[in-house]
Amino acid sequence: MILGTVVGTVVSTRKFDNLVGYKLLMVEPYFGNKENIIIAGDTIGAGIGELVLVTTDETTQHAINRSAPIDAFIVGIVDAPPVMGK
Amino acid sequence: MILGTVVGTVVSTRKFDNLVGYKLLMVEPYFGNKENIIIAGDTIGAGIGELVLVTTDETTQHAINRSAPIDAFIVGIVDAPPVMGK
Amino acid sequence: MILGTVVGTVVSTRKFDNLVGYKLLMVEPYFGNKENIIIAGDTIGAGIGELVLVTTDETTQHAINRSAPIDAFIVGIVDAPPVMGK
Amino acid sequence: MILGTVVGTVVSTRKFDNLVGYKLLMVEPYFGNKENIIIAGDTIGAGIGELVLVTTDETTQHAINRSAPIDAFIVGIVDAPPVMGK
Amino acid sequence: MILGTVVGTVVSTRKFDNLVGYKLLMVEPYFGNKENIIIAGDTIGAGIGELVLVTTDETTQHAINRSAPIDAFIVGIVDAPPVMGK
Structure with missing residues (x-):
């Protein structure tokens, strides 16, 4: 998985129906x-x-309860920045 | 997903039948x-x-109503360029 | 999909049976x-x-009529080099 | 597969239920x-x-006994650093 | 597919059962x-x-006769180094 920082939001009004409800x-x-x-x-x-x-x-x-055309999904929030070697 | 700008069109007459109808x-x-x-x-x-x-x-x-050999599909149009931190 | 130019052929005699017949x-x-x-x-x-x-x-x-261990397939021939902005 | 070295642990308390139990x-x-x-x-x-x-x-x-939203999994521990040409 | 040269072997004794038997x-x-x-x-x-x-x-x-957690598999041996334009 990719470890990353949330840096903003994307708003899309015209999109596929099966994407509605996902931030x-x-x-x-x-x-x-x-x-x-x-x-x-x-x-x-x-x-x-x-x-x-x-x-x-x-x-x-496997993160959603229907099928949807989306190739990246947030599956966890990390407690603290990881420390190398620990 | 990839955020991107539409910069042009590709025309292919000789292609697989199950790709017909997609721009x-x-x-x-x-x-x-x-x-x-x-x-x-x-x-x-x-x-x-x-x-x-x-x-x-x-x-x-999951974006199409049949199976087709295509590995990238536009699923939404973004309302406005995203702003970092918002 | 990847837009690309055909630059040559690869010949493999010893290969999986379900790849036979594909150039x-x-x-x-x-x-x-x-x-x-x-x-x-x-x-x-x-x-x-x-x-x-x-x-x-x-x-x-979705480009072949059987399953085969191949992760790239040509699905269309482009009519002319694309023009940016058109 | 990717050959790599384990360099640390990531802890995530708020995560999808079907990720619980995987380090x-x-x-x-x-x-x-x-x-x-x-x-x-x-x-x-x-x-x-x-x-x-x-x-x-x-x-x-194919490494887990349920489906889970995870795109990288450790499937083996290597005995010794590989030697080129052997 | 990736064209590549075999440059060595990796030995892993502790690995998933469904990887046993693959070099x-x-x-x-x-x-x-x-x-x-x-x-x-x-x-x-x-x-x-x-x-x-x-x-x-x-x-x-599609290269193996069971499911296994492996994301790269050799499916053919190339007869000769490819020549550009042929």
Whole structure:
């Protein structure tokens, strides 16, 4: 999974019906190139600045109770920034 | 998902039958390397210059009412450019 | 999907039975890093120098009439090089 | 699969129910860009500093006895650092 | 698919049961960044120095006669290094 920071929200009124109800958040990678921000669905209620875990591709389907065309989903909020070696 | 800008259209006459009916649009990533333009299917009617959400890989199948060999699909049009921290 | 140019053929005699019958073509990305050439299956009959659309990962299975271990497949031949903004 | 070194643990209390029970480890790639650390599930008991094999995307589902929204999973612990040409 | 050269073997004694029986080979990409070595399963019997075709992600499941958590598999041995334009 990708560890990332929630840096904003994306609003889309014209979208597929089966995406309605998911908040769409911008997530900046914590490791690697921080410019590669992705858009992930959220139902947990992650807030701006929180560190989250994002799962990608078809595995997103196991995070939702219907099928939906979304390839990134927030599946957890991290308690604290990770410490290398611990 | 990838946030991107529609920058053009691709026309393919010789293609698989199950791709007929999808507009094929060039989408330039909004974040990261803008050179990595991808080709995404569209049924929403996104226009040149519009900001869109693209889902990838097998999750595209949840955007269409048949199975088709296409690994990127436009699933939403974004209302306004996102603002960091909001 | 990836837009790319067919730049050559790969011949493999010792391969999985369920790959027999697919031509294996080298496809150079049209956008982004041109060094990232991938090998894609082809049943349309794309020729050297032609511009093609390649779908990837599990979506390849919707391009073939059996299941096969192949993660890139040519699904269309593009009529003309795309023009930005059109 | 990705060959990588376990470099730390991620703790997430607020997460999807079907992720409970998997240890979440930070894995640093052994080859390529070491900055691209990913978070992988673990049930084998890999420890900090150990070299592991990580499978990704939907193939993770074959490592677990239920479906879960997780796109990286540790599937093996490597006996010794690999030697090129052997 | 990825065209690559077999550059070594990875030995893992502690691994998932459904991975037993697959040789695990290090494959160096022939095109693009050669540092991005991946670990692929093999049942064809590819040897060190041989040029092979690797399929990735869930498509690996079509190369094996059971489901297994492995996201890269060797599906063919290439007869000769490919020639551009042929």
